[in-house]
Amino acid sequence: xxxxxxxxxxxxxxxxxxxxxxxxxxxxxxxxxxxxxxxxxxxxxxxxxxxxxxxxxxxxxxxxxxxxxxxxxxxxxxx
Amino acid sequence: xxxxxxxxxxxxxxxxxxxxxxxxxxxxxxxxxxxxxxxxxxxxxxxxxxxxxxxxxxxxxxxxxxxxxxxxxxxxxxxxxxxxxxxxxxxxxxxxxxxxxxxxxxxxxxxxxxxxxxxxxxxxxxxxxxxxxxxxxxxxxxxxxxxxxxxxxxxxxxxxxxxxxxxxxxxxxxxxxxxxxxxxxxxxxxxxxxxxxxxxxxxxxxxxxxxxxxxxxxx
Numbered sequence: 450x451x452x453x454x455x456x457x458x459x460x461x462x463x464x465x466x467x468x469x470x471x472x473x474x475x476x477x478x479x480x481x482x483x484x485x486x487x488x489x490x491x492x493x494x495x496x497x498x499x500x501x502x503x504x505x506x507x508x509x510x511x512x513x514x515x516x517x518x519x520x521x522x523x524x525x526x527x528x
Numbered sequence: 529x530x531x532x533x534x535x536x537x538x539x540x541x542x543x544x545x546x547x548x549x550x551x552x553x554x555x556x557x558x559x560x561x562x563x564x565x566x567x568x569x570x571x572x573x574x575x576x577x578x579x580x581x582x583x584x585x586x587x588x589x590x591x592x593x594x595x596x597x598x599x600x601x602x603x604x605x606x607x608x609x610x611x612x613x614x615x616x617x618x619x620x621x622x623x624x625x626x627x628x629x630x631x632x633x634x635x636x637x638x639x640x641x642x643x644x645x646x647x648x649x650x651x652x653x654x655x656x657x658x659x660x661x662x663x664x665x666x667x668x669x670x671x672x673x674x675x676x677x678x679x680x681x682x683x684x685x686x687x688x689x690x691x692x693x694x695x696x697x698x699x700x701x702x703x704x705x706x707x708x709x710x711x712x713x714x715x716x717x718x719x720x721x722x723x724x725x726x727x728x729x730x731x732x733x734x735x736x737x738x739x740x741x742x743x744x745x746x747x
């Protein structure tokens with residue numbers, strides 16, 4: 450397993466761990482898809498490496514990086 | 529002379545039904561405004577032919593798209609293409625546009641500004657909506673999870689109806705996004721996990737107001 454795959458696997462595990470504590474009743478609608486995915490369906494999409502699953506990971510990482518680099522807090526501090 | 533809002537409500541799946549239900553709040557607001565008329569193209573009527581006809585006949589100053597899309601198109605009922613980049617964006621010349629269609633502010637929005645749209649408020653990336661998958665309008669409007677996502681998005685339209693410039697309307701929407709993000713990040717309610725905040729942060733970060741920031745929805 451190369452470095453990128455290793456990082457991706459860890460990122461995936463992190464996102465899955467965050468999802469698993471959510472209410473199973475929540476549904477996610479993303480983009481032009483007519484589908485609304487339940488928590489468990491999103492977990493399945495991530496595990497199967499679908500476009501929906503990869504997009505979901507991307508948005509999670511965007512958020513976690515914004516916490517890390519301080520840009521999220523900076524945004525909220527201007528309220 | 530009356531101010532006119534034209535809105536397309538695709539309303540053919542869960543996300544677009546939620547948009548339609550929540551737009552009802554703006555319809556109620558407009559009912560109390562004597563100088564504003566709203567023309568709704570709902571469901572099957574949200575098609576290209578009707579859109580073209582209404583724009584030519586009514587000349588609305590504000591056009592609102594509640595549907596899907598991508599960086600080059602905005603769609604109506606059953607994904608019928610309403611506006612396509614390099615095809616019929618001229619219909620939006622001299623208008624203020626509010627688009628919920630995903631990514632439409634990436635390529636189509638700038639093209640609209642180039643051909644004379646006054647201002648275009650929309651999203652450069654995919655719009656995220658988290659909800660409880662409710663079915664009736666009443667349940668959808670009272671969905672306390674969807675509220676975090678749709679209230680800030682529609683705040684921009686409410687501000688425009690109330691007389692704000694597009695720049696001010698965008699700022700009001702962004703402020704509400706931040707307020708809701710703060711609630712999600714600090715809530716003791718375990719239902720409001722930060723996964724919801726991540727989705728909301730995405731919408732906040734990728735919302736944009738293109739064109740003249742001083743444009744207003746006036747007669």
